[in-house]
Amino acid sequence: MNNKDLIAYTIKGMKHRQLRSWLTILGIVIGIASVVIMISLAQGIQGDIQASLDKLGSNYVAIAPGSLNIGSAFQFGPPKLKGILTVRDAEAIARVEGVTDVSKNIVLSFTPVEYKKEVVNTNVIGVTPSAYKKFLTIGLEKGRFIEDGDASGIVIGHNIATDLFDEEIKVGTPLTIKDKTFRVTGVLNSFGQGGNNVDDSIFLDERAARLIAGDSFDKNRVSSILALTDGKTPPSEMSEKISDRLRSLHKVKKGDEDFTVLTAESIAQQVGQITGLLTLFLGGVAAISLLVGGVGIANSMFTNVLERTREIGILKAIGASNKEVLQLFLTEAGIIGLIGGLIGIFLAVLASFAISAFGVSSGVSIGVALFALIFSIGIGMLSGYYPARNAARMPPIQALRYE
Amino acid sequence: MKEVLKLEDVKKHYLMGDSTVKALDGVDLSVNEGEFVAIMGPSGSGKSTMLSILGLLDSPTSGRMIIRGKQVSHASEDELARLRGKEIGFIFQSFFLVPTLSTTDNVALPMMLYGVSEKERRTRAKKLLEQVGLGDRADHMPSELSGGQRQRVAIARALANDPAILLADEPTGNLDSKSGAEILKLFKKLNDEGITIIIVTHDPGVASIVKRTIHLKDGVVEKEERRKKE
Ligand SMILES: Nc1ncnc2c1ncn2[C@@H]1O[C@H](COP(=O)(O)OP(=O)(O)O)[C@@H](O)[C@H]1O
Numbered sequence: 001m002n003n004k005d006l007i008a009y010t011i012k013g014m015k016h017r018q019l020r021s022w023l024t025i026l027g028i029v030i031g032i033a034s035v036v037i038m039i040s041l042a043q044g045i046q047g048d049i050q051a052s053l054d055k056l057g058s059n060y061v062a063i064a065p066g067s068l069n070i071g072s073a074f075q076f077g078p079p080k081l082k083g084i085l086t087v088r089d090a091e092a093i094a095r096v097e098g099v100t101d102v103s104k105n106i107v108l109s110f111t112p113v114e115y116k117k118e119v120v121n122t123n124v125i126g127v128t129p130s131a132y133k134k135f136l137t138i139g140l141e142k143g144r145f146i147e148d149g150d151a152s153g154i155v156i157g158h159n160i161a162t163d164l165f166d167e168e169i170k171v172g173t174p175l176t177i178k179d180k181t182f183r184v185t186g187v188l189n190s191f192g193q194g195g196n197n198v199d200d201s202i203f204l205d206e207r208a209a210r211l212i213a214g215d216s217f218d219k220n221r222v223s224s225i226l227a228l229t230d231g232k233t234p235p236s237e238m239s240e241k242i243s244d245r246l247r248s249l250h251k252v253k254k255g256d257e258d259f260t261v262l263t264a265e266s267i268a269q270q271v272g273q274i275t276g277l278l279t280l281f282l283g284g285v286a287a288i289s290l291l292v293g294g295v296g297i298a299n300s301m302f303t304n305v306l307e308r309t310r311e312i313g314i315l316k317a318i319g320a321s322n323k324e325v326l327q328l329f330l331t332e333a334g335i336i337g338l339i340g341g342l343i344g345i346f347l348a349v350l351a352s353f354a355i356s357a358f359g360v361s362s363g364v365s366i367g368v369a370l371f372a373l374i375f376s377i378g379i380g381m382l383s384g385y386y387p388a389r390n391a392a393r394m395p396p397i398q399a400l401r402y403e
Numbered sequence: 404m405k406e407v408l409k410l411e412d413v414k415k416h417y418l419m420g421d422s423t424v425k426a427l428d429g430v431d432l433s434v435n436e437g438e439f440v441a442i443m444g445p446s447g448s449g450k451s452t453m454l455s456i457l458g459l460l461d462s463p464t465s466g467r468m469i470i471r472g473k474q475v476s477h478a479s480e481d482e483l484a485r486l487r488g489k490e491i492g493f494i495f496q497s498f499f500l501v502p503t504l505s506t507t508d509n510v511a512l513p514m515m516l517y518g519v520s521e522k523e524r525r526t527r528a529k530k531l532l533e534q535v536g537l538g539d540r541a542d543h544m545p546s547e548l549s550g551g552q553r554q555r556v557a558i559a560r561a562l563a564n565d566p567a568i569l570l571a572d573e574p575t576g577n578l579d580s581k582s583g584a585e586i587l588k589l590f591k592k593l594n595d596e597g598i599t600i601i602i603v604t605h606d607p608g609v610a611s612i613v614k615r616t617i618h619l620k621d622g623v624v625e626k627e628e629r630r631k632k633e
């Protein structure tokens with residue numbers, strides 16, 4: 001029998017047993033679709049996080065008050081959150097070798113902002129403009145960044161310009177923040193997903209922010225410090241140098257820090273740990289559904305062969321060899337695996353479009369699709385092999401007598 | 404006369420726990436080309452067992468079997484499959500058509516297994532269906548046919564690879580007497596055209612059309628009758 005004959009015979013049989021064939025295919029479809037969706041989703045989430053980290057560049061060290069190590073979040077005991085950063089710390093960091101710029105950040109969250117009698121609360125962040133400008137690689141959509149010491153200029157995030165107020169806020173528009181009126185000098189490009197609220201923030205000079213905050217914010221305190229580095233020293237080394245300086249200033253021992261130093265690398269590492277767990281979890285769920293699908297296929301193949309024992313007897317009685325009988329069943333198993341795999345991948349592609357619409361970019365890569373297809377054909381043929389081989393070896397008279 | 408088939412002291416024993424069922428207990432048989440032989444005997448006398456061994460569907464416990472001069476007792480499974488496809492056409496009491504295939508595809512199936520090209524097997528299947536009187540049922544499915552028509556399809560399929568011999572195990576057993584008589588007439592016609600036929604039957608009417616009847620009892624040949632040529 002040639003391949004064309006094998007396929008023609010199989011298709012005729014499958015059409016005749018349509019319901020059973022489709023049910024078997026459905027088992028594969030569910031298994032393959034869920035695996036492909038899970039893997040693509042995990043890949044998409046990782047890609048998104050990496051992309052937002054990339055937008056921040058890599059030559060920086062961020063210093064936050066208190067010790068909150070994401071990596072130790074899985075350990076027992078409460079994290080130490082106490083500790084403050086001061087202007088003195090920022091100045092000390094500026095003197096560390098390899099540090100080119102330092103931004104003293106003052107975060108005033110939930111601050112009322114008024115435009116044409118409309119008041120909304122949003123993030124107002126004081127920065128050292130010359131340094132922060134270099135850190136924020138997304139660039140400006142319109143206008144220019146503020147200068148150091150600019151007492152009346154502000155730069156606004158993309159959403160502030162377009163969504164926050166009824167009217168679009170353009171360059172030159174006056175906005176009132178807590179009784180003080182500022183003028184918009186620039187609008188930032190959209191950061192997109194994972195941008196830590198950049199799109200919803202208003203940036204201004206650190207000293208201007210202190211004026212808004214008034215007495216509620218100690219004049220020596222900063223919310224966080226951002227140090228830009230020359231890129232010659234590896235980030236991990238820079239992070240260690242800065243930690244050293246702060247430890248001696250704060251008079252704390254290693255391990256007892258009341259501050260946290262983060263680099264692009266360490267953030268990526270810690271985020272990677274979390275997304276790694278996520279991938280593992282999604283992969284586990286997918287593997288279970290594939291296993292269930294696989295058992296379903298094996299079961300269908302088994303009953304298929306059993307129910308067709310008589311047909312095997314007929315085929316052998318009119319001249320089919322054991323090999324030809326086996327070939328027929330493997331062809332059927334392969335076709336079921338192929339159709340199930342293709343439909344499963346198609347559904348997964350549709351699903352990942354739907355998921356993308358919710359904001360997580362999730363695309364089915366060719367590699368994943370190919371793997372899924374080979375797996376699906378393989379599992380079909382593997383689970384069809386043993387029952388078919390046993391049936392093919394049966395003496396014809398015994399197969400014919402089978403009820 | 405050329406000998407097409409020969410059994411020598413063929414035995415088939417089944418071990419059933421402590422006892423042995425002797426389905427065949429030393430049968431000798433020689434069939435020449437063009438013969439039409441009937442095998443009769445009470446139920447359980449070993450008729451089906453004998454025919455299955457002749458059709459290479461079953462293997463004997465001991466004894467020799469020769470088809471067209473070839474010893475098949477030690478043939479490999481693949482050789483047996485080829486002989487079943489090429490030298491023998493088997494017809495069963497319950498037809499055993501492949502339910503998923505059309506009439507034409509069923510008849511073409513042995514040719515497909517034998518490697519005949521698609522065009523050739525279509526042409527031949529059509530011719531064979533006409534020969535058994537079913538030229539107008541080429542595209543029907545087995546489920547759309549009567550018992551008698553299904554048996555005709557089975558006969559056409561048995562003839563597909565131009566076998567040396569046709570074996571039929573109670574081919575009219577599941578048919579009403581009218582269809583049964585028509586099937587017997589078809590066998591007679593085929594035999595007149597030169598095909599060797601061995602038929603297992605309870606039908607006393609068969610005795611009038613065959614030239615030789617073998618009576619089995621308890622796994623041995625009890626007696627043999629030959630009718631003179633008329
Ligand atoms: N697979 C088997 N296992 C055990 N005994 C069998 C088997 N096949 C047939 N027999 C026995 O062999 C004897 C002959 O059976 P069979 O050839 O079918 O008889 P017939 O066709 O003449 O009615 C019977 O006694 C039957 O029970």
Ligand SMILES: [Mg+2]
Nearest residue numbers: 450451452572
């Ligand atoms: Mg019988």
